[in-house]
Amino acid sequence: MKKEQTDLLQGTLDLLVLKTLQSGPTHGWDIAQRIQQVSQEVLRVGQGSLYPALHRLEAQGWISSEWGASENNRKAKYYKLTAAGRKQLSAETETWRRFTGAVELILKTS
Amino acid sequence: MLTRLKLRLRALFFKSRMEEELSEEVRFHLEREIEQNLARGMSPEEARAAASRSFGGVAQVQERCRDERGVRLLEELWHNLRHSSRMLLKNPGFTAISVLTLALGIGANSAVFSVVNSILLQPLPYRDSDRLVTVYQISGASGKPSAPEPISAPNYFDYRDQNTVFESVSLFTGTNLNLTGQGEPEQLSVLRVSASYFSTLGVEAVLGRTFSPEEEQPRRDGVVILSHNLWHRRFGGVPNVIGRTLTLDDKSYTVIGVMPASLYGETEIWVPIALSPLEMKLREWNHLSMIARLKPGINVEQAQAEMNVIVSRINRQYPQLLARGGWGAGVKSLYEQSVGEIRRALLVLSATVGFVLLIACANVANLLLARSAARRKEIAIRLALGAGRGRIVRQLLTESALLALLGGGLGLMLSFWGVKLLVAFNRENLPRWQEIRLDSRVLVFTIVTSVLTSLLFGLAPAFLSSKIHPVVALKEGGRSSASGFRRFGFRNLLVVAEVALALVLLVGAGLLLKSFARLMEVDLGFRSDNLLTMQISLPSSKYGTPEQRRAFFERALEQIRTVPGVISAGAVSNLPLSGSMTGGGFTIEGRAKIPVEQGTGTDLRSTSHQYLQTMGIPLLRGRYFNDRDRDGAPAVVIIDETLARAYFRDEDPLGKRVAVEGPQWREIVGVVGRIKYEGLESDDKGQLYFPHAQDPWSGMFRMFLAVRTAAEPMNSVSAVQGAIRRLDKDLPVYRIKTMEQLVSNSVAQRRFSMFLLGLFASLALLLATVGIYGVLAHSVVERTPEIGVRMALGASKGDVLRLVIGQGMVQTLAGIGAGLIAAFGLTRLMSALLFQVKATDPLTFVLIPLLLLSMAFVACYLPARRATKIDPLVALRAE
Numbered sequence A: 001m002k003k004e005q006t007d008l009l010q011g012t013l014d015l016l017v018l019k020t021l022q023s024g025p026t027h028g029w030d031i032a033q034r035i036q037q038v039s040q041e042v043l044r045v046g047q048g049s050l051y052p053a054l055h056r057l058e059a060q061g062w063i064s065s066e067w068g069a070s071e072n073n074r075k076a077k078y079y080k081l082t083a084a085g086r087k088q089l090s091a092e093t094e095t096w097r098r099f100t101g102a103v104e105l106i107l108k109t110s
Numbered sequence B: 001m002l003t004r005l006k007l008r009l010r011a012l013f014f015k016s017r018m019e020e021e022l023s024e025e026v027r028f029h030l031e032r033e034i035e036q037n038l039a040r041g042m043s044p045e046e047a048r049a050a051a052s053r054s055f056g057g058v059a060q061v062q063e064r065c066r067d068e069r070g071v072r073l074l075e076e077l078w079h080n081l082r083h084s085s086r087m088l089l090k091n092p093g094f095t096a097i098s099v100l101t102l103a104l105g106i107g108a109n110s111a112v113f114s115v116v117n118s119i120l121l122q123p124l125p126y127r128d129s130d131r132l133v134t135v136y137q138i139s140g141a142s143g144k145p146s147a148p149e150p151i152s153a154p155n156y157f158d159y160r161d162q163n164t165v166f167e168s169v170s171l172f173t174g175t176n177l178n179l180t181g182q183g184e185p186e187q188l189s190v191l192r193v194s195a196s197y198f199s200t201l202g203v204e205a206v207l208g209r210t211f212s213p214e215e216e217q218p219r220r221d222g223v224v225i226l227s228h229n230l231w232h233r234r235f236g237g238v239p240n241v242i243g244r245t246l247t248l249d250d251k252s253y254t255v256i257g258v259m260p261a262s263l264y265g266e267t268e269i270w271v272p273i274a275l276s277p278l279e280m281k282l283r284e285w286n287h288l289s290m291i292a293r294l295k296p297g298i299n300v301e302q303a304q305a306e307m308n309v310i311v312s313r314i315n316r317q318y319p320q321l322l323a324r325g326g327w328g329a330g331v332k333s334l335y336e337q338s339v340g341e342i343r344r345a346l347l348v349l350s351a352t353v354g355f356v357l358l359i360a361c362a363n364v365a366n367l368l369l370a371r372s373a374a375r376r377k378e379i380a381i382r383l384a385l386g387a388g389r390g391r392i393v394r395q396l397l398t399e400s401a402l403l404a405l406l407g408g409g410l411g412l413m414l415s416f417w418g419v420k421l422l423v424a425f426n427r428e429n430l431p432r433w434q435e436i437r438l439d440s441r442v443l444v445f446t447i448v449t450s451v452l453t454s455l456l457f458g459l460a461p462a463f464l465s466s467k468i469h470p471v472v473a474l475k476e477g478g479r480s481s482a483s484g485f486r487r488f489g490f491r492n493l494l495v496v497a498e499v500a501l502a503l504v505l506l507v508g509a510g511l512l513l514k515s516f517a518r519l520m521e522v523d524l525g526f527r528s529d530n531l532l533t534m535q536i537s538l539p540s541s542k543y544g545t546p547e548q549r550r551a552f553f554e555r556a557l558e559q560i561r562t563v564p565g566v567i568s569a570g571a572v573s574n575l576p577l578s579g580s581m582t583g584g585g586f587t588i589e590g591r592a593k594i595p596v597e598q599g600t601g602t603d604l605r606s607t608s609h610q611y612l613q614t615m616g617i618p619l620l621r622g623r624y625f626n627d628r629d630r631d632g633a634p635a636v637v638i639i640d641e642t643l644a645r646a647y648f649r650d651e652d653p654l655g656k657r658v659a660v661e662g663p664q665w666r667e668i669v670g671v672v673g674r675i676k677y678e679g680l681e682s683d684d685k686g687q688l689y690f691p692h693a694q695d696p697w698s699g700m701f702r703m704f705l706a707v708r709t710a711a712e713p714m715n716s717v718s719a720v721q722g723a724i725r726r727l728d729k730d731l732p733v734y735r736i737k738t739m740e741q742l743v744s745n746s747v748a749q750r751r752f753s754m755f756l757l758g759l760f761a762s763l764a765l766l767l768a769t770v771g772i773y774g775v776l777a778h779s780v781v782e783r784t785p786e787i788g789v790r791m792a793l794g795a796s797k798g799d800v801l802r803l804v805i806g807q808g809m810v811q812t813l814a815g816i817g818a819g820l821i822a823a824f825g826l827t828r829l830m831s832a833l834l835f836q837v838k839a840t841d842p843l844t845f846v847l848i849p850l851l852l853l854s855m856a857f858v859a860c861y862l863p864a865r866r867a868t869k870i871d872p873l874v875a876l877r878a879e
Helices: A010-022 A028-038 A047-060 A083-109 B002-013 B015-040 B044-055 B058-068 B072-090 B092-121 B153-162 B197-201 B228-235 B277-281 B300-317 B319-324 B334-374 B376-384 B389-429 B440-466 B470-475 B484-520 B546-561 B611-615 B641-647 B713-727 B739-746 B748-782 B784-792 B797-833 B842-868 B872-878
Strands: A063-069 A075-081 B132-139 B166-180 B186-193 B223-226 B245-248 B251-258 B269-272 B289-294 B327-333 B531-537 B566-572 B586-588 B602-607 B619-622 B636-640 B657-660 B665-672 B687-691 B702-709 B734-738
Touching (some): A028 A075, A028 B015, A047 A075, A047 B015, A075 A083, B015 B044, B166 B197, B223 B228, B228 B251, B289 B300, B300 B319, B334 B376, B334 B484, B484 B797, B484 B842, B531 B739, B546 B566, B546 B702, B566 B611, B619 B641, B641 B687, B665 B687, B702 B713, B748 B784, B748 B797, B784 B872
Parallel strands (some): B186 B269, B223 B251, B602 B687
Antiparallel strands (some): B166 B186, B531 B702, B566 B602, B586 B657, B657 B665
16 A cells, blocks of 8 residues: 555665755754655655654754744754754765766666 | 764763653654644645654664664673673672672682692793702612702802803802890791802892802801891891891801892701811712803703713713712703692692682583573563674673672682682692782783683573574463473583593592502501600800710700600601601622612611610611720611611521721611601611711711600600700700601692591582582472373372482483593593502592582482472472
8 A cells, every 4th residue: 555655775764854844943843744744745754763763863963953943833853953963865866866966877778 | 983982981871861762853853744744635644653663673773773873882891790780789699699609709719729820830030030040969879860959069069150051150059047135036937048049049138138159158147138027027127237237157247238028938047068177178069059050051951961970970080980870960940840739739729720710610500591581572572672692691790790890809809718728728738828918910810711611501591592482482381391401411411521520530530549658558657656756956165076966866865754754755867758868878898899779878877775666667677786885985876777778688687797988897686577768658767876886977966856745745845955955054955846747748739639628528429519500400499390190190109209310420420430430531631640549449439429419319309309399280280
């Protein structure tokens, strides 16, 4: 049933989370929602992958967290990009573009 | 960077808060998901169910988040430690036995290591001590070198002046002098040294100065240097000790310096060497020692080669030296000289305690394996809950490490006391004993040993335990014979190894025991029972002439003979087993040059005329001395069997004449039995006796008295001292010991090695026996169902006994077999420590296995008996 949904590789998920946070501090639920919506329902982040990813990114120092009030005034943990995270984002984006560009070239020739 | 660190620290210390936060986060997420589901039209229950399903296992998510936090290892370690301590406390019996076993093993190793460390591994307490060597004399034609011997002064000066390999050299010799006028008279251990002694060693005075070259002259040598110990002991450690005078052997000396505490040893006072004209002249009179400092870049071999050249040069100049046989100079590093003898014994000891530790590890490993059988359910559950095998192994290893560290700590305490005891009881035989202590190196050694030990006994059980298949283990309850077999094979292997190791140690101890027994059977050549010995040295101020000295000893002996309980008394210049030496040569009338086959010539003994009878040395031919053999009467000597056989093999020595230390011819009037002079193990060296009234040294200043008593010699001590005091009340009497004590002291080192090795071998035997018992007992417990079945099918109690004991004995026999093979190979390494016993002595190799077998049988019997008490019905029901 979930065949069309692509399983996200760990590194890719990191990239997406960082990108999502580029637009401003967001909490976990919203990050998942946004990835889903912006990718037009192609990419769906399992919660089992999201939270470990968030903790990993925080451990690396690319994002930081803060408790705040959500839209409906409940306590939620907001994540935001750090300076190092911003640098990491552009680096990973660059890597991704190069990677997919190469794959494209190969696919074009056959 | 800083934020990362902060995060890690937060994760470590505020763990519970972080856990809370994570739960909050997850809860928030779930709520939003539920809201979304509700919005999509699901019912509340469906919404909740869908949300939880899509989330996945909450616990697992939390685990993975925790994993990412990066302080996993530390958290885990902390958790492991807490869990391990709880487990150890819950099983006090197991913990106590394991910790004690480990403490004995690790403690023994620490103790031996501190001794090895201080004696073998630390450099000597001198500057650049590896550059220091001793130069000694060896004699022996036909290539068989003798033991190192002292050198003579003329040779020393030639070595000093002709060498190119030494930066500095020094002469020294030891003696004893009486310190008087300072309160209690005391005999001090003194070193006569040349002025260059301290600079050669690289030691400087902490107070005052060292000797200057002029002070080596006999007239200017009235100066002394004190040892640090003596300075504190007799002079209060005050700075104004410089310039004080003291009296040694009735001669006055001024204190000019004090040595640092780091220069410790037996020597308490140094005086300038002040060689007498006789010492300077006689090239054959070798009684001095020499140390030298090698020039940079020169090694011992080069120095040795140069000494050989110098020796041949001396021989060319003085060919008459070769008349007594070939001789040479030897060079040995000072370190080698100091510790060389004991090194082998220490290495054997280290290997021994190493083996004991291995056996201890095997026992603890077996205990762990036995316990792991009981914990299989716990481990299975944890595996099912998702813990990786690595996690389980790490946890079990933490337990082992905790056990080992506890054992190591206790062992360190044990070794502290053990080393104290060891030094207290064996002081004389351990070189550098003052330096033996537990220092930081020993501490590090103990910690490393504990860690390695824990790996050794913990790794295998940890791996084997974690191999449990969760489903199988949980289904079968606590026991199963299937996966247990692999563990059992390993346990059996451990027991076999233990037995083998114990056998090797026991064989070693048995060989030493036999050596010692053989040693004590050696015939000394004289009667050592009920013999009191002592030493008297006469100050030259009161006894300046030979007549005075000789007369004193004669009268002293007369007085002593009147003491009730005294059977006879005699005096001699050198008492057997006293360590004193007077050697020399002699010429037989009518013969040209005599090649000397054994050592430098002969031991020369100046004796009172009843000495030989007092000692119980049998007369073989001719007569003993009597009181007609005095100064002015015809000069006579008595030789011993060794000399008679060597030089008068086919003729009668009586009546022949010899010249000893001078031109006067002396007639041989008697032949007595040979004695062991240097010690029970020494070769028989020829002894030549003359009456002290006729000795070539103009009357002895120092003689030993030997007093044969009817009963316990020590009872007569005060009476004998009283007799001497009546003649001269200021004359102290020294080294009062019975001959039996001297004999016992001479074998003290051997006895001690035997004792230690025996102690550790017994420990090993005990541990191995306990190991056999433990494994067999546990095997019986595990095999209870099987035995129950057998009994139900008709096996008798005898059959069961045979079954269990058989299992145990098979292991033991395998261990004995392996051990015998190992022992055959290994005991060869200790043959240098044996005396008249082969390294493959058949009796030992037969008796020890029998001993082991009988101990093993006892160990097997108890579990076997318990096995016969198994009620088949109960056993089968429990299955």
